[in-house]
Amino acid sequence: MKVWEYILRRLLLAVLVVFGVSVVTFFIARVVPSDPAALWVGPRPSPDQIAAARVKLGLDRPLYIQYFYYLGNLLRGDLGVSIKTHQPIVQDLRAYLPATLELVLVGMAMAVFIGIPLGVLSAARRNRLLDHFSRLIAVAAVSIPTFWLGLLLQLIFFGQLRWLPIGGRVSIETTLYQPIQTVTGFYLVDTLITRNWPAFWDALTHIILPAFTLATYAIGLTIRMTRSTMVEVLQEKYIVAARAAGLPERTILFRLALKNALVPTLTVLALSFVYSLTGAILVEVIFSWPGLGSYVTSAIINVDFPVIIAVTLIVTVFYVLINLVLDLVQVALDPRVVLK
Amino acid sequence: MKEPLISVRDLRVHFRTYAGVVHALNGVSFDLYPGEILGLVGETGCGKSVTGLALLGLVPPPGEVVGGEIRYRGQNLLSLPPAQWQALRGGKIAMIFQDPAAALNPVFTVGEQMELVIRRHRRMGRDAARRQAAEVLRSVGMPEPERILETYPHELSGGMQQRVMIAMALSCGAEVLVADEPTTALDVTIQAQILDLLVDLKRTRGLSILLITHNLGVVAETCDRVAVLYAGFIVEMGPTGAIFQAVKHPYTQGLLAAIPRPSRRGNPLQAIPGTVPDGLQPPPGCLFHPRCPFAWDRCRQERPALLEVADGHQVACHLYGGEAAR
Numbered sequence: 001m002k003v004w005e006y007i008l009r010r011l012l013l014a015v016l017v018v019f020g021v022s023v024v025t026f027f028i029a030r031v032v033p034s035d036p037a038a039l040w041v042g043p044r045p046s047p048d049q050i051a052a053a054r055v056k057l058g059l060d061r062p063l064y065i066q067y068f069y070y071l072g073n074l075l076r077g078d079l080g081v082s083i084k085t086h087q088p089i090v091q092d093l094r095a096y097l098p099a100t101l102e103l104v105l106v107g108m109a110m111a112v113f114i115g116i117p118l119g120v121l122s123a124a125r126r127n128r129l130l131d132h133f134s135r136l137i138a139v140a141a142v143s144i145p146t147f148w149l150g151l152l153l154q155l156i157f158f159g160q161l162r163w164l165p166i167g168g169r170v171s172i173e174t175t176l177y178q179p180i181q182t183v184t185g186f187y188l189v190d191t192l193i194t195r196n197w198p199a200f201w202d203a204l205t206h207i208i209l210p211a212f213t214l215a216t217y218a219i220g221l222t223i224r225m226t227r228s229t230m231v232e233v234l235q236e237k238y239i240v241a242a243r244a245a246g247l248p249e250r251t252i253l254f255r256l257a258l259k260n261a262l263v264p265t266l267t268v269l270a271l272s273f274v275y276s277l278t279g280a281i282l283v284e285v286i287f288s289w290p291g292l293g294s295y296v297t298s299a300i301i302n303v304d305f306p307v308i309i310a311v312t313l314i315v316t317v318f319y320v321l322i323n324l325v326l327d328l329v330q331v332a333l334d335p336r337v338v339l340k
Numbered sequence: 341m342k343e344p345l346i347s348v349r350d351l352r353v354h355f356r357t358y359a360g361v362v363h364a365l366n367g368v369s370f371d372l373y374p375g376e377i378l379g380l381v382g383e384t385g386c387g388k389s390v391t392g393l394a395l396l397g398l399v400p401p402p403g404e405v406v407g408g409e410i411r412y413r414g415q416n417l418l419s420l421p422p423a424q425w426q427a428l429r430g431g432k433i434a435m436i437f438q439d440p441a442a443a444l445n446p447v448f449t450v451g452e453q454m455e456l457v458i459r460r461h462r463r464m465g466r467d468a469a470r471r472q473a474a475e476v477l478r479s480v481g482m483p484e485p486e487r488i489l490e491t492y493p494h495e496l497s498g499g500m501q502q503r504v505m506i507a508m509a510l511s512c513g514a515e516v517l518v519a520d521e522p523t524t525a526l527d528v529t530i531q532a533q534i535l536d537l538l539v540d541l542k543r544t545r546g547l548s549i550l551l552i553t554h555n556l557g558v559v560a561e562t563c564d565r566v567a568v569l570y571a572g573f574i575v576e577m578g579p580t581g582a583i584f585q586a587v588k589h590p591y592t593q594g595l596l597a598a599i600p601r602p603s604r605r606g607n608p609l610q611a612i613p614g615t616v617p618d619g620l621q622p623p624p625g626c627l628f629h630p631r632c633p634f635a636w637d638r639c640r641q642e643r644p645a646l647l648e649v650a651d652g653h654q655v656a657c658h659l660y661g662g663e664a665a666r
Contacts (some may be wrong), residue, residue, distance in 0.1 A: 237442035244396050244509065245457045246430030256456075259447050334447050335492040 003331075006339045007324065014163050014320040021316045022074065022309070026067055029305035036305060039083045079313075080306040089310045091337070092295065098185025099169060100291035103283070104276045105186075106211035111218035111269060118219075119226025119265070122255050123234055134223055141220030150213045150286035167288040174202045181237060209285035214280050218272045225268050229261035236260070263330050270322045277315055283306065343414075344371035345548050346395065346433075346516055351408035353390055353399055353572070355619075362619035364390045364403060365572040366627070369499050370648065372516065375546040377538065379563035379580070381553055381595070385616055387572035388552045392518040394433055395550065397425050399550050412516070431461045433508035438521035446492035451489030454508050461512035476507040480537060499530035506537065510545075517541075520552045530620035556599060560584060565652070568592050571627040574646060578653030588655040590632045626658065636657055 037053040038045060045053075054060050058069055073080060123135040158166040165171060169187055171178065178199040183190045188207070191200035223239040233239065234257055242252045281293030292311060299307035331337050351366040365387045372378050382388050393399050395410060397417065410417045412433065417425055437443040445453055454473035455466065464472070470489065477485035480503045493501055502522060509517055519538065523531040539562055541547045551563060559566050560580060567577040568589065574588040585592050594612035614631035617623050625632055629639040638658050646656040 237437055237439060238445040240393075240398060240400075241435070241437060241505070242445070243398055244429060244435040246428070247456060247460055248426070251456065251460075255449070256445055260445070291548070297586040306600050336446060336494055 003328070003339065007328070010324045010327075014317075014324070017320055018072045018313060018316055022071070022313055023067070025309045025312050026070060027063070029309060030063055030066075030301070032305075034303040034305075036083050036303075039303065040086075051300045069221050074313075082301045082304055082307050084299070084304045086308075089307055092307070093292075093310065093314065094185065096290060096292045096295045099289060100277055100280065100284075100293065102186045102188060103207060103211055103214060103280060103289060103291060106207050106272060107215035107276065108218060108269060108273050110212060110215040111222045111272075115222025116217075116226050116258075116265065119223045120230055120258060120261075122223065122227040123230030124249070124253050126231060131227075134227070138220045138223035138227075141216045141223070143220075144216060145204040146213060146217070147286060149216060150283060151208070153209050153213060154286070164209055167206075167210075167286070169206055169289065170199065170202050171206070174199050178202075199322075210283050210289050213286070214276060214283045218269060218276075221268050221272060222265055225265045226261065229264050230257060233257045233261045259333060262333055266329060267326060274315065274319050274322055277318060278311065342373050343473055344411075345374050345413065345483075346372040346550075347409075347411040347414075348391075348395070349409040349411070351391070351394060351410065352406045353387070353394060353403055354406045357402060357404040360577075360620045363572060363622050364619060365394070366622065367408070367634050368569070368572065368574055370567050370574060370577060372548050372550055374515070374548055375542055377542055377549040377562055377565040379551045379559040379566040380552060380569055381556060381559055381566060382569035383554060383616055385619075386569045388554075390572075391569070392435065392550060392552050395516075395518050396429050396433060397422075398412055398429075425661050427461070430457055430509070431512045432514060433516045433518070434512075434514035435518040435520065436502070436505045436522050439525045440498060440505045441493065441525075443505055446493055448490055449490055450504050454489070454511060457508055458511050473507070473511060476511045477504070480507045480510070480541075480649075481533075482507070497530075498521045498526050498658075499533060502526065502530075502534050503537070506534075506541075510541070510547075514544075515548060517547055517549045518552070519549055521554070522551070523558060524553070524555070528572055531558075538562060556595065557599070568595070571622060573627055574656070575628065576653075576655045576657075577646065578650070578655075582650060582653045585652070586650065588653070588660060589628075589657050590634055590651055590659070591628050594631075628657075 035050070037050050037057060037059055040053045040057060058066055070080070077090065079093070081088050082092065118134045118137065122131045125131050134233045154166050157164040174180070178196055180187055180196060180199050180203075181194050183193055185201040188200065191197070191203055220328055230253075237259060239252060242256050247256070278293050278296055280291060281297050282291075283289065284291040284293045292314075296308065296311040298304075299311070327339075331339055348371070349369050351365050351368040354365075355362040355364055362396075368387070368391055370378065370380075371488070380388050380391060387654060390399060390403065394405055397416075399405060405418060408418075412428065415504075417428070420428075444450070451470060451473060454476075455469045458464070458469040458472050462469070462472070473489060477488055481501065482488055482503055488496070488500070488504070488606070493504070496504065503571040506517075517538075523534050524536070526534060535558060538549055538551070542549060549560070553559060563580050565578065566580050566583045567574050568583070568591065569575070570591050576583065576587075576592045583592065584596070587596055594610070597610040598612065612631055617627055617630065623640075624643075625641045626632070626639040626644055627636070629635040630637065636658070642654045644658050646654045646655050647660065649660050
C-alpha cells in the first residue's frame with residue numbers, strides 16, 4: 001500500500017463526510033423556527049421588504065433547489081454572506097481563522113513542551129516528590145475555570161508586573177507605526193517574513209497569556225496521558241534490556257520509551273486542538289482576541305445560519321484532516337501499524 | 341586455579357512489599373571464571389533472575405541489595421559510583437533475556453538499537469558503529485547483516501531476535517554474559533542453535549556465561565559447572581558431571597528424579613512434595629527441611645553452610661556433616 005494512495009483515498013472519503021455535514025447543517029438551519037428574511041432586512045421591517053428579501057435570498061424556492069444553489073456556491077469557494085452584517089463570510093473567515101489558528105497552535109506547542117516532559121519525568125519518578133507535584137499541576141490545570149485563570153493572569157502579568165499586555169493581537173502603537181503586512185494572517189509568521197522585529201516582539205508578548213490560558217487544559221491532559229502510558233512502557237522488558245546495555249536514563253526515557261508512548265498523547269492533543277478552534281470563546285473574550293469562537297458565538301445568538309454552517313464546515317474539514325494526520329503519524333511512529 | 345572474573349559473596353536481596361519483607365536472596369555466593377559457563381538452576385521464584393539482574397545492578401524496585409559483595413576483577417561493584425557501574429553494563433558485563441521479542445524495542449530498527457549501544461560504549465561515528473554492528477551480527481551467524489540492520493524486531497523470527505540480542509550484548513567487548521533463560525521462549529531446534537552459539541562464543545572469545553535456566557537438559561549440554569538455587573540460597577554447586585553423577589543434596593536429587601524419562605514410561609512422574617517456602621517467612625534452619633524426606637532435628641534449627649565434599653563439589657546439607665551457616 002502506497003502512502004499517497006492511502007492519503008488520496010482518505011481525502012475522497014473526507015469529501016463525502018464534508019458533503020454529509022453540509023446537508024445535515026443546511027436542513028437543520030431551515031427547520032429551526034426563525035426567519036432569515038426578517039433578519040436580513042433589519043429591525044421593524046415592512047411585510048413588503050420581507051417578501052422582497054425572501055425572493056432575493058431564494059427562500060421562496062423549494063428546499064432542495066436552495067440546497068443545490070448553496071452547494072454550487074460552496075464548490076466555487078463561496079460560503080455566502082452573513083445575514084446579519086451582509087459581509088461575505090469568506091472575508092470574515094480570512095480575518096478570524098488565522099487569529100484562532102495562531103492562538104491554538106501556540107497553545108498546543110506549550111502543551112507539548114510543558115506537558116510531555118512533565119509526564120515523562122512524572123512516570124520516571126513515580127510516587128516521588130516530582131510525580132506528586134506534576135500530578136497536582138495536572139489536576140489543577142484541568143479543573144481551573146478558564147475565565148478565572150485568564151483574569152488572574154491578567155491581574156498578575158498586566159496589573160501587577162506590567163510584563164505583558166492585557167489583550168488584543170497587537171498594540172495600537174504597532175498598528176500605527178509598524179503596520180503588519182498580511183501574508184498568511186499569522187502575525188508571528190508575517191512579521192518574521194517581513195523582518196518587522198518590533199511587531200514580531202509585540203505579537204509574541206500578546207499571544208503568551210491567551211495561549212497559555214487556552215493551553216492549561218491541554219497541558220493537564222498531556223501530563224496525565226503521557227504519564228500513564230509511560231508508566232506502562234517503562235515496565236516493558238526492552239527498557240530493562242536498555243538499562244542492561246548501559247544506556248543513559250535520559251536516552252531511555254526521552255527516546256526509547258517516549259516513542260512507544262506518544263500515540264495516545266498525540267491523539268488527545270489533536271482532539272483538543274480541533275475543539276479549541278471554536279471552544280476558545282472564553283479566552284477570546286477575556287483577551288479580546290478576534291477569533292473564530294467569538295465570531296460563531298455571535299452568529300449563534302443572531303441565528304445567522306450561513307455563518308454557523310460555514311464555521312461548522314471549516315471545523316469538519318479540520319477534524320477530518322487532523323484524523324488523517326494522526327493516522328499517518330501513528331504509522332510513522334510504530335512500524336507494526338499497517339495502512340489498510 | 342585462575343582468578344574468578346565475577347565473585348559473588350553472601351549476596352542478599354530483599355523486596356519490601358506491603359505484606360512485609362520478602363527474602364529473595366539469602367546469601368548467595370559463587371564464582372564465575374574466565375571462559376566458563378556456569379549454570380544457575382532452580383524452580384520459578386527461587387531467585388535465579390534476581391541474581392542475574394543483581395550482577396548488573398538492576399534489581400527492580402521495591403527490591404534492593406541489602407548485603408554482600410559482587411566483585412568484578414576484584415572490584416566491588418556495589419560500592420562503585422553509579423556512573424562507573426553503568427559504563428560496565430553493556431560494556432564488560434552484558435545480559436540477554438528470556439523473550440527476545442519483548443527485549444527488543446519494537447519501534448526502532450535493529451541497526452538503530454545496536455548503534456545506540458555501540459556509540460554509548462565506544463567513541464565512534466554513525467558509519468563506524470554501523471559497520472561494527474554488521475560485523476558482530478555476522479559473528480553470531482546472521483546472514484546478510486546489512487539487511488538485518490534495516491529491519492524492525494517484529495520482522496525477525498525468535499531465533500534471529502535472540503541472535504540480535506546476543507550480538508548487541510557482545511558488540512562492546514563483553515567479558516561476562518548473563519543469559520536469563522535465553523532459550524525458554526524458542527523452538528527446540530532453535531534452542532539447540534542458540535546454545536551451540538553460546539558454547540562457541542565461550543570457546544572462541546573466552547566469554548564467561550552465567551546461564552540461568554530451569555532446564556536441566558540445557559545445563560547438561562552446555563554448562564561446565566552448575567549451581568542449584570533453592571529459595572534464594574545455593575544448596576549445591578559443582579562440575580556438571582559431578583552434579584549429574586554424584587548428586588548430593590536431597591533437593592537436587594528431587595529435581596533430577598522429576599525429569600521425565602522414557603525408561604520410566606507408565607510410572608507416575610516423581611515430584612518434590614510441598615511448595616517453595618514463603619519468602620515472607622522463610623523456615624528456620626535448612627530452607628529445604630519442610631520438603632526434605634531426610635530432615636532431622638538439626639535441619640530444623642541450623643542452616644547448613646556450603647561445604648566442599650569432593651573436588652570443586654560443594655553442598656549445603658547436614659547429611660554431609662560440617663558446621664552451621666550463620
